[in-house]
Amino acid sequence: MLRVAVPNKGSLSETASQMLSEAGYSGRRDPKSLYLADERNGVEFFYLRPRDIATYVGSGALDVGITGRDLLLDSGSRALEVAPLDFGSSTFRFAGPAGRFSDLRDLEGVRVATSYAGLVRAFLAEHGVTAELVSLDGAVESAVQLGVADAIADVVETGTTLRAAGLEIFGPVILRSTAVLISSEAQPAGLDVLQRRLQGVLVARQYVLMDYDLPVRLLEEATRIAPGRESPTVSPLHDPEWAAVRVMVPKSDTNQIMDALYDLGARAILVSPIHAARL
Numbered sequence: 001m002l003r004v005a006v007p008n009k010g011s012l013s014e015t016a017s018q019m020l021s022e023a024g025y026s027g028r029r030d031p032k033s034l035y036l037a038d039e040r041n042g043v044e045f046f047y048l049r050p051r052d053i054a055t056y057v058g059s060g061a062l063d064v065g066i067t068g069r070d071l072l073l074d075s076g077s078r079a080l081e082v083a084p085l086d087f088g089s090s091t092f093r094f095a096g097p098a099g100r101f102s103d104l105r106d107l108e109g110v111r112v113a114t115s116y117a118g119l120v121r122a123f124l125a126e127h128g129v130t131a132e133l134v135s136l137d138g139a140v141e142s143a144v145q146l147g148v149a150d151a152i153a154d155v156v157e158t159g160t161t162l163r164a165a166g167l168e169i170f171g172p173v174i175l176r177s178t179a180v181l182i183s184s185e186a187q188p189a190g191l192d193v194l195q196r197r198l199q200g201v202l203v204a205r206q207y208v209l210m211d212y213d214l215p216v217r218l219l220e221e222a223t224r225i226a227p228g229r230e231s232p233t234v235s236p237l238h239d240p241e242w243a244a245v246r247v248m249v250p251k252s253d254t255n256q257i258m259d260a261l262y263d264l265g266a267r268a269i270l271v272s273p274i275h276a277a278r279l
């Protein structure tokens with residue numbers, strides 16, 4: 001059985017469980033359960049703190065896991081990043097009182113609060129800056145107002161939490177993070193199936209199917225507008241001068257592509273969702 005670590009709480013937990021459910025795996029009924037055996041799919045799920053997942057997987061106690069790239073790097077674990085999962089995206093940034101800092105060098109000798117000490121220590125060392133790290137568990141944005149630090153380094157998504165604390169971002173991007181699939185070694189048995197299933201969920205979320213009718217002579221030009229993953233499926237229509245075309249397109253581009261195909265001469269353009277995919 002493949003042993004999989006899943007976040008039991010926090011920002012990544014709900015979406016990770018939802019993705020696994022869409023990928024056909026059983027989910028826990030009780031949000032407090034820490035373990036679930038999905039015999040039918042040959043997988044055991046261990047619900048763990050996202051911060052601990054890289055440690056379990058890196059040690060080989062578990063085969064694969066879902067966690068944040070920032071948490072993986074912060075842990076210093078040997079676990080490998082297998083694939084991004086397209087949720088839980090954020091940047092990891094320095095911030096300080098508005099106007100006080102403008103450059104990474106300004107951190108020399110000051111106190112920086114963070115709950116990602118490993119990540120920040122490595123970044124500062126790489127850039128030759130010596131600062132005093134203040135390790136906190138969370139709600140790091142309050143550390144400056146409360147006087148335990150001069151600056152912070154933390155996860156930023158919309159920036160709302162920073163602004164509310166009177167802080168502003170400065171210096172380089174420390175890291176661009178996202179939820180990732182990680183593994184204990186290059187290819188544990190069973191990882192390929194899990195990875196294909198999760199990729200299928202991402203494709204189903206990111207793409208739609210577009211069907212349209214088109215004069216055959218315009219096929220080449222239409223294919224340039226919507227090339228599909230490999231190539232569009234083209235079926236004959238009763239009228240030999242027309243063809244029916246089916247193609248996958250990125251969901252976010254749907255309306256631009258429909259407009260361009262219509263302008264070209266396509267008609268009966270229909271869009272439908274993809275429920276599951278295996279590419």
Ligand SMILES: Nc1ncnc2c1ncn2[C@@H]1O[C@H](COP(=O)(O)OP(=O)(O)OP(=O)(O)O)[C@@H](O)[C@H]1O
Binds near residue numbers: 011069070090
């Ligand atoms: N606002 C956010 N937007 C996107 N990703 C986020 C956000 N907050 C945290 N994350 C990501 O979630 C992961 C942190 O997991 P964690 O369980 O600590 O989440 P959390 O929301 O901080 O939980 P908690 O604060 O309840 O402990 C990291 O990979 C981090 O980048």
Ligand SMILES: O=P(O)(O)OC[C@H]1O[C@H](OP(=O)(O)OP(=O)(O)O)[C@H](O)[C@@H]1O
Binds near residue numbers: 138154157159160
């Ligand atoms: O840029 P924003 O959209 O405001 O989001 C970023 C905030 O979200 C997370 O906080 P969380 O709620 O997880 O609390 P925590 O700091 O205690 O982990 C993160 O630690 C930041 O504080």
Ligand SMILES: [Mg+2]
Binds near residue numbers: 138
């Ligand atoms: Mg948090």
